Amino acid sequence: MKALAANSWLQALPQQVQALRDQHLLRTRRQVAPQTGAHITVNGQPMLQFCSNDYLGLSQHPALVAAARHGAMELGVGAGGSPMVNGHSTANAELEEALAAYLQLPRVLYFYAGFATNVSVIPALVGAGDAIFSDALNHASLIDGCRLSRASIQPYAHADLADLERLLAASTQARKLVVSDAVFSMDGDSADIAGLLALCERYDALLMLDDAHGFGICGPEGRGSLAAAGLTGAHASPRVLYMGTLSKAAGVAGGFVAGSEAVIEWLLQRARSYTFATAAPGLLARALLASVAVMQQGDGLRAQLQARIAQLRAGLASVVSATGWQLLPSETPIQALVVGDNERALELMAALSERGIWVPAIRPPTVPAGTARLRIALSASHTAADIDQLIAALHAIISMRQGRSA
Numbered sequence: 001m002k003a004l005a006a007n008s009w010l011q012a013l014p015q016q017v018q019a020l021r022d023q024h025l026l027r028t029r030r031q032v033a034p035q036t037g038a039h040i041t042v043n044g045q046p047m048l049q050f051c052s053n054d055y056l057g058l059s060q061h062p063a064l065v066a067a068a069r070h071g072a073m074e075l076g077v078g079a080g081g082s083p084m085v086n087g088h089s090t091a092n093a094e095l096e097e098a099l100a101a102y103l104q105l106p107r108v109l110y111f112y113a114g115f116a117t118n119v120s121v122i123p124a125l126v127g128a129g130d131a132i133f134s135d136a137l138n139h140a141s142l143i144d145g146c147r148l149s150r151a152s153i154q155p156y157a158h159a160d161l162a163d164l165e166r167l168l169a170a171s172t173q174a175r176k177l178v179v180s181d182a183v184f185s186m187d188g189d190s191a192d193i194a195g196l197l198a199l200c201e202r203y204d205a206l207l208m209l210d211d212a213h214g215f216g217i218c219g220p221e222g223r224g225s226l227a228a229a230g231l232t233g234a235h236a237s238p239r240v241l242y243m244g245t246l247s248k249a250a251g252v253a254g255g256f257v258a259g260s261e262a263v264i265e266w267l268l269q270r271a272r273s274y275t276f277a278t279a280a281p282g283l284l285a286r287a288l289l290a291s292v293a294v295m296q297q298g299d300g301l302r303a304q305l306q307a308r309i310a311q312l313r314a315g316l317a318s319v320v321s322a323t324g325w326q327l328l329p330s331e332t333p334i335q336a337l338v339v340g341d342n343e344r345a346l347e348l349m350a351a352l353s354e355r356g357i358w359v360p361a362i363r364p365p366t367v368p369a370g371t372a373r374l375r376i377a378l379s380a381s382h383t384a385a386d387i388d389q390l391i392a393a394l395h396a397i398i399s400m401r402q403g404r405s406a
């Protein structure tokens, strides 16, 4: 390759990467391959993982795999174009119908990815001169969607309804959008949906909820956080736009929004990542149709997951009391053990990894400075023995460290 001129700004990139390495903020990838249950190989080594968003273990489910295989045989592997031209397959249309029926919401629009859903839905709803009220811990895709919209962005303190109300009351913009994760992706706590909706009603705002981590997990039949709040079916509100991903509990890939006929029709007209991207291949919709059926009948899987969550939290209580680390309150599969320091979080991750256990360390800027953590993600495919193994490894690491410092 040719050399760059010495004064090119591109010369600074390697130094910027080195600076990230020095601050323990360099991100690396590992090559993974599935084994059985929560076991995978990572760079060729067998590991027990606590890092997947595949909360129900459906990414390996035989019914989904068979549906995808049959879908590929019948439909091929690519959609060939935008949904607005030739990409809206009958399989994708059936998926939207099935999701709307499952969610008990009037209409659904299916996108090729959750991230793409958020970054184009928000700018389709509000623009310059409008206001967005955004929870401080919202997911990056929501933040980017807010920025792309050019609306005035007013962040409110995490889960703080009083702070939100203060901002809503002071706002002079006619069009107001409140945006929140329904289950927060790095803390695992849940938004007060009824409280948010009450404020949206008082101030004539639209509420957009991102339930990437609650869909398939929370509520009756796993219909998600909005159903858990009793706000679907006859109680659905035209003020709520419900967004979810199909890449987490659903086990495949994609995103969707669900809401009133009027809002969904508008998004179909205006969401740019819907119009200007190739539709998801129909074989994925076939896998997702199988997934919806499994999720709906998945009370057994959800009970298994809940049992593992309870077991982990009980086991971590002794880890917390031995270390002073903080286990954030969470009833969801996302369990955050906050250790504080970036380097400490990485050390812990490395020590677990030496014991064949993979728990990701999450550092700024993904989480606020000083709150580096282990993000333990549970799945219905974890066994009770898997959880015991993690707790025992943490205890072994702690007593080694305490032995060293004594």
Ligand SMILES: *Cc1c(COP(=O)(O)O)cnc(C)c1O
Binding pocket: 113, 114, 115, 116, 118, 139, 141, 181, 185, 210, 212, 213, 245, 246, 247, 253, 254, 255
């Ligand atoms: C993962 C995630 C997304 C993005 O979904 P993908 O399907 O992975 O593109 C959006 N919002 C939240 C809260 C997420 O955790």
